[in-house]
Structures are given as structure tokens and as C-alpha cells.
Amino acid sequence: MKLRVxxxxxxxxxxxxxxxxxxxxxLESIKGxxxxxxxxxxxxxxxxxxxxxxxxxxxxxxxxxxxxEFKNIDSKILLSKVVEIIEQDGWKINNVDxxxxxxxxxINPHIDTMKAVLAPILKIDSSELSIKATTSExxxxxxxxxxxxxxxxxxxxx
Ligand SMILES: [Zn+2]
Numbered sequence: 001m002k003l004r005v006x007x008x009x010x011x012x013x014x015x016x017x018x019x020x021x022x023x024x025x026x027l028e029s030i031k032g033x034x035x036x037x038x039x040x041x042x043x044x045x046x047x048x049x050x051x052x053x054x055x056x057x058x059x060x061x062x063x064x065x066x067x068x069e070f071k072n073i074d075s076k077i078l079l080s081k082v083v084e085i086i087e088q089d090g091w092k093i094n095n096v097d098x099x100x101x102x103x104x105x106x107i108n109p110h111i112d113t114m115k116a117v118l119a120p121i122l123k124i125d126s127s128e129l130s131i132k133a134t135t136s137e138x139x140x141x142x143x144x145x146x147x148x149x150x151x152x153x154x155x156x157x158x
Contacts, residue, residue: 006053023114036065107133
């Protein structure tokens with residue numbers, strides 16, 4: 001049996017007039033995330049954690065932000081494609097842990113919904129997917145509500 005750990009990190013700018021997709025769902029928010037896809041920072045961090053654990057290149061290599069086919073794409077589609085990529089090498093996901101960092105809105109009331117949406121895409125039980133959230137205590141670009149960050153780690157098993 002082989003185990004591999006991977007790390008993922010992502011950041012997106014926040015601006016008024018954009019939707020805020022986080023963890024595969026649309027949140028009510030004055031500001032939304034700016035990006036080529038739906039700019040779901042958590043999903044992009046999880047994609048990179050999975051790709052990293054499998055020894056693959058990063059999400060931008062597989063889904064370049066210059067490609068028209070990925071414009072405004074639902075990041076759940078990207079995540080399911082990443083799961084396919086790692087499965088081709090015989091990997092299964094053991095568990096994923098993640099942390100979102102943003103000032104507002106509050107994430108905690110939505111975490112169970114996010115886990116219910118994402119666990120089937122990852123083909124794991126929702127108990128094997130952790131989503132945590134914190135603020136940046138008003139410090140830096142996240143604290144000033146100019147951006148949103150996510151970190152993720154994934155453990156793959158083969
Ligand atoms: Zn991203």
C-alpha cells in the first residue's frame with residue numbers, strides 16, 4: 001500500500017458585482033470572487049492538493065485561464081476531471097482537509113452543504129472531507145476584504 005500527501009493553495013480577488021462561489025455553492029455576499037472560471041477558491045485548492053499528491057502539475061496546467069472552454073466554468077467540473085486524472089494512476093482519496101480564510105460572510109452555516117456537494121465528487125464519505133473557516137483578523141488583503149484564500153491537503157492511497 002502506498003500513501004501520498006499533497007498540498008494546495010489558492011487566492012482570488014474579491015470585488016463587487018461578482019458572484020461568490022465557495023465550496024461548490026453560491027453564497028450571498030456583496031463582494032464576489034474574480035476569476036476566469038467561477039473562481040471557487042476552495043475547489044481550486046483541493047484540485048491542487050490532489051494533483052500534488054499524485055505527482056502531477058498544477059491546476060493551471062490542465063485548465064489554463066487563457067482557454068475559452070474554461071471561461072466561467074463550474075469548478076465542480078474541474079474537480080471531477082482532477083479526480084479522473086488521479087484515478088487513471090490508480091489513486092483513491094483517503095481524506096481531504098481544508099481551511100478557508102475570509103472575513104465575510106460566515107462560512108460555518110454552509111459547511112455541511114459544501115461537504116454534501118463535494119464528497120460525492122471526491123468519491124469519499126463526507127466524514128473524510130474537512131472544511132474549516134477562519135478570518136484574517138482584519139489583517140492584510142484578506143482582512144481588508146480584498147481577497148479570499150484557501151489551503152488544502154489531501155492524502156491519496158493506492
Ligand atoms: Zn483559483
